[in-house]
Amino acid sequence: MNTHADTTSPRGRIDRRQTARHLLQTDLEKLPDAERQVVERFIAKRHVARDIVKQADRDRSLGERIADRVAEIGGSWSFIIGFGLVLLAWIALNSLVLAHAFDPYPYILLNLCLSCLAAIQAPVIMMSQNRQAAVDRLRAQNDYEVNIKSELEILQVHEKLNRLREQDWMTxxxxxxxxIAMLQQLLERTGGLPPELPPDPPAH
Structure with missing residues (x-):
């Protein structure tokens, strides 16, 4: 008994809708929106894979672009080295160079600037991280959709191979x-006996 579902159309073509229903073991109307869209793309023979990073970069707002740029600069060695040089120069000016320091020890103005910088930089970096997390979720969702479509395509290939094997078997x-019919006709003509073979020629 054949246990796999028949996914061929009356004309012998593979029905992609039946293939999807056979793989997912449910009606297409009962699927979640994301999976149903994948199945519809599979039936329509449309691509599912997308360049999520490129799409996310294209859809960024001005604030998100600024946040990404601040996070990129703040997490680099160039920023660390440059900021360290600024601190050393500030301390040197107020301790060694200037006769009348504008921010003498204990550098209260410097501490205020550092506190303001940290208060502004931290939420900006968090905004960039939140956007990156959203991109990662979209990328994972796209990978899931691609995997579903790949499984559907593989199942369709198996169905085609099964159909070809069945056709070859029938042939x-x-x-x-x-x-067998030709052999029966031949036996009837010879009276049910195999035809006599000609004698072998004498050996010289």
Whole structure:
């Protein structure tokens, strides 16, 4: 008994909708929106894979672009080295160079600037991280959709191979039946005995 579902159309073509229903083991209307869209793309023979990073970069707002740029600069060695040089120069000016320091020890103005910088930089970096997390979720969702479509395509290939094997088997059975019929006709003509073979020529 054949246990796999018949996913071929009456004309022998593979029905992509039946293939999707057979793989997912449910009606398409009962699927979540994301999976149903993937199945619809599969039936329509449309691509599912997308360049999520490129799409996210294109859809960024001005604030998100600024946040990404601040996070990129703040997390680089160039920023660390440059900021360290600024601190050393500030301390040197107020301790060694200037006779009347504008921010003498304990550098209260410097501490105020550092506090303001940290208060502004931290939420900006968090905004950039939140956007990156959203991009990662979109990328994972796209990978899931691609995997579903790949499984559907693989199942369709299996169905095509099964159909080809069944057609080959039917052709072999038909050919065997013809050979049996020809053999029966030959036996009837010879009276049920195999035809006599000509004698071997004498050896010299």
């Amino acid at each position: 072999l059975v038909e050919l065997q039946n013809r050979q």
